[in-house]
Amino acid sequence: MKTIPEYGLPYEEVLAQLEAYGAEDPDYKSAKTWSLVYYKDAEYTHFLSQAFEKYMSANGLNPTAFKSLKRFENDIVAFTAELLHAGENATGCVTSCGTESCMLAVKTYRDYARQTKHITHPEMIVSQTAHVAWFKGAEYFGVKLRVVPLDENYRIDLREVKKRINRNTIMILGSAPEYPHGIIDPIAELGALGKKHNIPVHVDCCVGGYLLPFMEQAGAQLPLFDFRAPGVTGMTADIHKYGFAAKGCSCILYADPAYFRAQCFVKHDWPGGVFASPALLGTRPGGAYAAAWAAIRANGRQGYIEMAKQTMENADRIRNGIREIPELELIGDPLCSLISYRSVDPVNCNIFAIGDQMQAKGWHIDRLQHPDALHAMITCAHTDVVDAYLADLREAVDAVRGHPELAFKGDAATYSVVGHLPLDRIVKKNVLEIFAKGYETGAGDIELSDGAAITGNEKLDGIVNKLILKDMEKPGLLRKSITAAKVSAVGVLSAGVAAIGAGIIKKGKKK
Ligand SMILES: Cc1ncc(COP(=O)(O)O)c(C=O)c1O
Numbered sequence: 001m002k003t004i005p006e007y008g009l010p011y012e013e014v015l016a017q018l019e020a021y022g023a024e025d026p027d028y029k030s031a032k033t034w035s036l037v038y039y040k041d042a043e044y045t046h047f048l049s050q051a052f053e054k055y056m057s058a059n060g061l062n063p064t065a066f067k068s069l070k071r072f073e074n075d076i077v078a079f080t081a082e083l084l085h086a087g088e089n090a091t092g093c094v095t096s097c098g099t100e101s102c103m104l105a106v107k108t109y110r111d112y113a114r115q116t117k118h119i120t121h122p123e124m125i126v127s128q129t130a131h132v133a134w135f136k137g138a139e140y141f142g143v144k145l146r147v148v149p150l151d152e153n154y155r156i157d158l159r160e161v162k163k164r165i166n167r168n169t170i171m172i173l174g175s176a177p178e179y180p181h182g183i184i185d186p187i188a189e190l191g192a193l194g195k196k197h198n199i200p201v202h203v204d205c206c207v208g209g210y211l212l213p214f215m216e217q218a219g220a221q222l223p224l225f226d227f228r229a230p231g232v233t234g235m236t237a238d239i240h241k242y243g244f245a246a247k248g249c250s251c252i253l254y255a256d257p258a259y260f261r262a263q264c265f266v267k268h269d270w271p272g273g274v275f276a277s278p279a280l281l282g283t284r285p286g287g288a289y290a291a292a293w294a295a296i297r298a299n300g301r302q303g304y305i306e307m308a309k310q311t312m313e314n315a316d317r318i319r320n321g322i323r324e325i326p327e328l329e330l331i332g333d334p335l336c337s338l339i340s341y342r343s344v345d346p347v348n349c350n351i352f353a354i355g356d357q358m359q360a361k362g363w364h365i366d367r368l369q370h371p372d373a374l375h376a377m378i379t380c381a382h383t384d385v386v387d388a389y390l391a392d393l394r395e396a397v398d399a400v401r402g403h404p405e406l407a408f409k410g411d412a413a414t415y416s417v418v419g420h421l422p423l424d425r426i427v428k429k430n431v432l433e434i435f436a437k438g439y440e441t442g443a444g445d446i447e448l449s450d451g452a453a454i455t456g457n458e459k460l461d462g463i464v465n466k467l468i469l470k471d472m473e474k475p476g477l478l479r480k481s482i483t484a485a486k487v488s489a490v491g492v493l494s495a496g497v498a499a500i501g502a503g504i505i506k507k508g509k510k511k
Helices: 011-024 042-054 067-083 098-117 132-141 158-164 187-197 212-217 257-263 286-323 351-360 380-400 404-408 412-420 424-437 451-455 458-473 477-485 490-510
Strands: 091-095 123-127 144-148 169-175 201-204 232-238 250-254 265-267 275-277 328-330 338-343 373-377
Touching (some): 042 286, 067 091, 067 250, 091 098, 091 257, 098 132, 098 169, 098 250, 123 132, 132 144, 144 158, 158 187, 169 187, 187 201, 212 286, 286 338, 286 380, 338 351, 351 373, 351 380, 351 404, 351 412, 404 412, 404 458, 412 458, 424 451, 458 477
Parallel strands (some): 123 144, 123 169, 201 232
Antiparallel strands (some): 091 250, 232 250, 265 275, 328 338, 338 373
């Protein structure tokens, strides 16, 4: 359907068309999806949709108009504050998603630092594994990123954090947990550092906010991850993730209301009226707030504890199952429900090719880079599919082992190439091109699985593929060689890669 029909169609017909559009979507209702979706069951979903519908047209833009929405917001903020031990002065608001919450935090700490310390060249310290929302926020709000490498446990490296603190630092970020590997950063230590240097420390608990507290209440031993850690000034937590709300609800909280003031926007003399807004959005979706409020009340503390227990049991089964597959290994020690795993022999048993096999079996699995890995975000809904997932994983490994060429077939090719060829500027430019084209009117589906189109390396396949396999064996080899050779101009980079690669391969053969 490319244009508006001249005359309106019957509702049934429109709904049938709507259904048909989803035919190729990830099969989340059968729990075959390991990211993006938090789906309990049909009855619960219907309940949430009823709550949503009741306030679907209500608008949280003006918090004095729809008092209902402000009450939902107050309750959601209060409940989240209690869960995360934000203290008596906790102040915050509801946002539309984790990304909005994270971006708001960047703006808040930037403006707070400008007001209180007159910082005009703001910098923020984040780890490599901070959610991409923080990188987006830094770009949108003009804050320089100081990106910290990981320590040997895949946590933000504290020694490296210390090195990056300076008079322009407006905030330090920790994640609980981070998205890629599900690792909880050392929040207590980050808080202490922040306190010592008088720098705000924010905890991105978007994915963990409605899981970690209930895991703890169910008896799990976790490191400090919330406001109980002295020095933590703010947190973000998504109700539309492990809170099992409808999409469109996250929360940002500060222990000190002074930060929240720096978040708010006020235009008192606008011809449209006195205007004040706590978040990025203008119109704020009443349905999402109502559904989140309904989710919290319908699940209750005990309901969430039970869900957390089930999630942990599923995560343990998956972790143990992966440990029993000798060709695979877990990355780090993920304590909650997000995990990642990689191949112990990336060349002969390529992890992205394993991902393709799993995809062919109907599983929807995210792929990671630096290091190459597959990802799973486990929920209480996965209970009945854990065994099937592990059996398919075993089969997938068997099908891929001994076939290095599979790294360059199917969707695996994209990640093999993008993750290992240091063609950053070219890849970024080509991804942008493909993406933007996908938004031109009349465009079809966006296809980012064509590695050659993304890197523009069609002609160099033979040698480049060998090179990529070398880099899989020894990650970073190519980047180092290129830096050493000082090949930097975009136009000659591909050729440079090939030339250096030929050298590396020749050297390897001589040994
Ligand atoms: C740690 C973390 N922060 C932020 C986000 C962004 O959340 P959203 O997708 O709701 O924008 C995510 C999403 O998975 C996340 O895992």
